[in-house]
Amino acid sequence: MIRDPSAFDETLSALRRYVRERLIPREAEVERLDEVPADVVEDLATRGFFGWSIPEAWGGAGMTTEELVLGAMELSQASVAFRARVGTNTGIGSEALVADGTPAQQARYLPLLASGELTGAFALTEPDAGSDATALKTSAVRDGDHYVLNGTKCFITNAPIAGLFTVMARTDPSDRSASGISAFLVERATPGLSTGEPYRKMGQAGSPVSEVHLIDCRVPATSIIGGAEGMGFKTAMKVLNKQRIHLAALCTGPAIRMLDEAVAWTCQRRQFGQPVAGFQLVQALIADCQTEIQAARALILQTARQRDDGEDVAMQASICKYFASEMCGRVADRCVQMLGGTGFIQGHPIERFYRDVRLFRLYEGTSQIHQLNIAKRTIAAAGHRLGD
Structure with a gap:
């Protein structure tokens, strides 16, 4: 659903120019510094990037x-660090508040997230709870008008720079199912909350990721998202269903960029008296990339429209994320192949993207978890049951 097609076309055109003229020229700097420079962050905030999916009522x-x-496909054609810097605010860092927050919680935090004054982080994963999210051990014990949180989260995007954490914790220790989990809003300044040193990663330089430690972290009872215990896992699933569609788009933008770079290089690089792009086996690689990119784009747009129409897209969101992340990895591999040795040398965008996009197949659900989810939902939709 596009509310004003003409105006949105202008928005996308302006975004496309901004990515090419302002962000892509800064990619090498981001890689070298391992951070998005402050002036770029300020510019992104001024232009409203942090508030893309936050309702207009909250800025x-x-x-x-x-x-x-559609916006994500354009923005993610620059280094993944740029979209990651704003991505938690336009996705998992704010979506729980948008979906299930109380009016008071929304009024307090959403304007700060939309403006970029506050960076959000979504703290679900733990050392022993990743694909099996219901196995989380972080506890939240009621103490009068407060809860005391204890536990460790890991692999949390933007944790080192976040000012607000959505923390999943178990409020009912006797209930080891999803029903015992609640979602809490925890501000960075809260005593007992700390973050670890940013991980050294294979790729995605400029996107800080670290652990989150909660040691006798005392938060008001009003910090529970929605004001009720036991709703945290349902909130998390709402967040992830939308974010998986969003992430699928963020996988497609880098694939578009890599193919553009590969086509430009193979058309100017000559071997055996002709451009490399003139060889049919190279053309086959180009065709496979373009076909898969177009398939992912069509799938994502279809699912996005279904969600906007109010349909249940839990399975379709998994399909989008699974297909687009795997597609992006295949495109990256083909593009390195087309560039030969040049694609293996640090400093070329394709070499950097090759490392950066590997993570796409792991977070927001591994490809294998999505395969299981898709299969189980398909079997259930056919009216069959597995086991008791």
Whole structure:
């Protein structure tokens, strides 16, 4: 659903120019510094990037799912660090508040997230709870008008720079199912909350990721998202269903960029008296990349429209994330192959993207978890049951 097609076309055109003229020229700097420079962050905030999916009532752009994924496909054609810097605010860092927050919680935090004054982080994963999210051990014990949180989260995007954490914790120790989990809003300044040193990673330089430690971290009872215990896992699933569509779009942008770079290089690079792009086996690689990119784009847009229409897209969101992340990895591999040795040398965008996009197949659910989810939902939809 695009609310004003003409105006949104202008928005996308302006975004496309901004990515090419302002962000892509800064990619090498981001890689070298391992951070997005402050002036770029300020510019992104001024231009409203942090509030894309936050409702207009709270200072955001109020983008529909379709608008969000189209914007994401453009923004992610620059280094993944740029979209990661704003991505938690336009996705998992704010979506729990948008979906299930109380009016008071929304009024307090969403304007700060939309403006970029506050960076959000979504703290679900733990050392022993990743794909099996219901196995989380972080506890939240009621103490009068407060809860005391204890536990460790890991692999949390933007944790080192976040000012607000959405923390999943178990409020009912006797209930080891999803029903015992609640979602809490925890500000960085809260005593007992700390973050670890940023991980040294294979790729995605400029996107800080670290552990989050909660040691006798005392938060008001009003910090529970939605004001009720036991709703945290349902909130998390709402967040992830939308974010998986969003992430699928963020996988597609880098694939578009890599193919553009590979086509430009193979058309100017000559071997055996002709451009490398003139060889049919290279053309086959180009065709496979383009076909898969177009398939991913069509799938993502279809699912985004279904979500905007109010349909249950839990399975479709998994399909989007699974297909687009795997597609991006295949495109990256083909593009390195087309560039030969040049694609293996640090400093070329394709070499950097090759490392950066490997993570796509791991976070927001590994490809294998999505395969299981898709299969189980397909079997259930056919009216069959596995086991008791």
